[in-house]
Amino acid sequence: MMEPEAGTAVGEPQRYFFVHLQKTGGTALYQRLRDQFGVDAVYPTPEDQGSPRAVIDTDFLAQRFSAHRDRLRVITGHFPLCTADLLGVPFSTFTVLRDPVDRTLSFLRHQRMIEDRFAASELEEIYAERGLHDLVDNHMVKMLSLTTDEMTAGTMTPMTFDRSRLDTAKHNLAERIDVFGLQEHFDEFCGEIAARFAWNLGRPRFANRTPGLDASADLRARIADDNRYDVELYRFAADLWEERSRRRHHGARAT
Secondary structure (H helix, E strand, O other): OOOOOOOOOOOOOOOEEEEEOOOHHHHHHHHHHHHOOOHHHHOOOOOOOOOHHHHOOOOHHHHHHHHHHHOOOOOOOOOHHHHHHHHHOOOOEEEOOOOHEEEEEEEEHHHHHHHHHHHHOHHHHHHHOOOHHHHHHOOHHHHHHHHOOOOHHHHHOOOOOOHHHHHHHHHHHOOOOOOOEEEHHHHHHHHHHHHHHHHOOOOOOOOOOOOEEEEOOHHHHHHHHHHHHHHHHHHHHHHHHHHHHHHHHHHHHHO
C-alpha cells in the first residue's frame, strides 16, 4: 500500500488534482487514470460524463465532491488550479502544457469537428468567433494564475492579462504544481508521474485526436501575438522542464 504523502490530512486518502489544459493530451491521461484508480474514483465519474457542467462548472464539481468524497481520489476537468483550494482537502497537483499556437490550432480543428456551424469553415473563420476566446486567449496563464476570489465562471471567467498575471502563473507552475510535463514529451511525463506517485498507468492511450488542417503563417502569427503571455509561459515551462530533466537524469546516473 502506498504511504500518504507529506501534507495529507490524517484519516484522508491521498488525492490528486489534474489541471487539464485543453488540447494537451489530457483525455488520454484521464483514461489511464481510470485504469489506475477505477472509474468511480476519478472525476468525472461515469454518471457525470457527457455533461459539459461536469468539466467546467466549479459549483457542480464542489457538490459532486461533497457527495462522493469518500471514493473520489482524482479530480480532472478543465478547472483552474485554484479550484483545488475550494474542495477543502489537500491535493497533489499535475498538469501538461503545450505550445500555445499548436494548442489553439488543435482547439480550432476540434471545434470544426464537433460544431455543425463550423463544419465548412476555414480555421481563420473559426478563430474570428469571439465567443470562443475565453477558452483560447492565454488559456494556460489563466488556468494557472486565477484565484478563488477572482473566479466567477471557472475557466470562462473574463480576465485582463499583464506581466503580473504572467508572473503569478510562472510562480504557480514552479512552486504549486507538483509535476508538470510538455505535450511533445507526453510519454515521458506519464512515466514521471507514474514513478512519482507509484502508479501503473498501463499502455499509452490516444483520444480526441484532430485531423490535420493547414494553418496559414498569418494565422499562426496572429495566434502567437494574441497569446503572447502563453508563449512566454511556455518558454519558461520548457526551460524549467529541461533543467529538471537534466537533474533527474544526473541523479539516475549518480545512483
